[in-house]
Amino acid sequence: KPVQRRILYAMFQTLRLVASAKARKSAQIVGEVIGKYHPHGDAAAYDAMVRMAQDFSLRYPLVHGEGNFGSLDGDAAEAYRYTEARLTGIAEEILADLGADTVDWRANYDATLEEPIVLPSRLPQLLMNGSTGIAVGMATNIPPHNLSEVCDALTALFDAPKLEVKDLLKYIKGPDLPTGGELLSSRAEIRNVYQSGQGALRLRGEYTLEKLPRGKRQIIVTSIPYTVNKATLVERIGSLIIERKLPQLVDVRDESTDEIRVVLELKGDTEPEVPMAYLFKHTDLQNTFGVILLAIVNNQPRILSLKEMLTHYISHRREVVIRRTRFELRKARERAHILEGYRIALDNIDRVIEIIRGSATTAAARQGLMDEFSLSEIQANAILEMRLARLVGLERDKIEEEYAAIMLRIGELEEILGSETRLMEVVRDELVEIKDQYADARRTTIVDARGELSMLDLVAEE
Numbered sequence: 001k002p003v004q005r006r007i008l009y010a011m012f013q014t015l016r017l018v019a020s021a022k023a024r025k026s027a028q029i030v031g032e033v034i035g036k037y038h039p040h041g042d043a044a045a046y047d048a049m050v051r052m053a054q055d056f057s058l059r060y061p062l063v064h065g066e067g068n069f070g071s072l073d074g075d076a077a078e079a080y081r082y083t084e085a086r087l088t089g090i091a092e093e094i095l096a097d098l099g100a101d102t103v104d105w106r107a108n109y110d111a112t113l114e115e116p117i118v119l120p121s122r123l124p125q126l127l128m129n130g131s132t133g134i135a136v137g138m139a140t141n142i143p144p145h146n147l148s149e150v151c152d153a154l155t156a157l158f159d160a161p162k163l164e165v166k167d168l169l170k171y172i173k174g175p176d177l178p179t180g181g182e183l184l185s186s187r188a189e190i191r192n193v194y195q196s197g198q199g200a201l202r203l204r205g206e207y208t209l210e211k212l213p214r215g216k217r218q219i220i221v222t223s224i225p226y227t228v229n230k231a232t233l234v235e236r237i238g239s240l241i242i243e244r245k246l247p248q249l250v251d252v253r254d255e256s257t258d259e260i261r262v263v264l265e266l267k268g269d270t271e272p273e274v275p276m277a278y279l280f281k282h283t284d285l286q287n288t289f290g291v292i293l294l295a296i297v298n299n300q301p302r303i304l305s306l307k308e309m310l311t312h313y314i315s316h317r318r319e320v321v322i323r324r325t326r327f328e329l330r331k332a333r334e335r336a337h338i339l340e341g342y343r344i345a346l347d348n349i350d351r352v353i354e355i356i357r358g359s360a361t362t363a364a365a366r367q368g369l370m371d372e373f374s375l376s377e378i379q380a381n382a383i384l385e386m387r388l389a390r391l392v393g394l395e396r397d398k399i400e401e402e403y404a405a406i407m408l409r410i411g412e413l414e415e416i417l418g419s420e421t422r423l424m425e426v427v428r429d430e431l432v433e434i435k436d437q438y439a440d441a442r443r444t445t446i447v448d449a450r451g452e453l454s455m456l457d458l459v460a461e462e
Helices: 002-014 026-035 042-053 089-095 126-127 148-159 188-197 230-242 275-282 304-347 351-355 362-373 379-387 392-419 418-440
Strands: 063-066 084-087 105-107 114-116 198-204 206-211 217-223 249-256 262-266 286-292 295-297 300-303
Touching: 002 042, 002 084, 002 114, 002 351, 026 042, 026 084, 042 063, 084 089, 084 230, 084 295, 089 418, 114 351, 126 217, 126 304, 148 304, 148 418, 188 198, 188 295, 230 262, 275 286, 295 304, 304 351, 304 362, 304 379, 304 392, 304 418, 351 362, 392 418
Parallel strands: none
Antiparallel strands: 063 084, 105 114, 198 286, 206 217, 217 262, 249 262, 295 300
């Protein structure tokens, strides 16, 4: 979205807050964003930056935050004068090649600077981290996915462009949510969501049984559904226990630290399935996530299937690689042109020195070199600016080595631009490289929905 893109761009381009840099005050980042690119309130920019730093909101956070950036209990982040931030490594990949003429630019709100319309994005950000909400009258709700699975699906689509959604789901099993949990929807339901671009998926928290001394046991809730407020959930379970609607439970405690750990004390030898079934039915420990795969395509909002989303991403990367290769080729040819001038000058160094010494002005020397050796103005200027140390034998060898290397690189770049197969190989190889660098294990497990318990199953035996 515009605010996210502007935050990342300001941190990367203006403040140079890359992953290896020292974090800077969030107030400085927010000031930079709203002063140069985003003419809205400071709260809008700071809230967007905070969300990009929360590992329970984004599957792969784009901002590394230092300080209190909020919690699963719904606590707000500290004020921006206290917190500090910098980009993560993954965010750098989204911004990579920005200076190589890979995307279109437009003027900022007061036409004093330029900002990118889109980012080059070496990673499939929209599927990887999902998105929520676009504007009035348009709703989007894209769940996060596992980067490794999305990369596998993309490479499969490179190799076999005719693959359908059902084939791609062999690679992308379903959403992979930051808070883990279980995905209860059947294969058919998941396939329908990704084919039509909309639908609902059932999510549920996970739990384990823990044995205590003297035969006691307790249930430990280890994950909760995506977007659920943990404090509200614990409060709701506490209310059910007080109202005696859950006679199988004695108490509930939140012992969470970095990991979620909600303790439910069981009464006697009660089986855990009975109280858990009640909690799944009457609390947000089980809920539904409404999926709408709506994105802006060529300035128009469209609901896309999974295959369409992946295809559009491949097209985007293809365009980025073409533009980057053209940029590199132009720069390489410009450098080769100067090196050719150096080689001519070094082969005729005595005559070059004679022309320069015999000229009254720099302009006359430049014109003399151009006339004598058929040089361009750029080459003549480079020779005039050349230091005397370049005349040393070793320096001359370096020029020859650089010229040979640059001519080899020019050949490689021309091959990429001249062959569609070679071009797509580059796009594919970069995707594989990204997967190798950032792949991690799936957090959300996909399970077959268990049968519903009847009201009779929920009545405690006495």
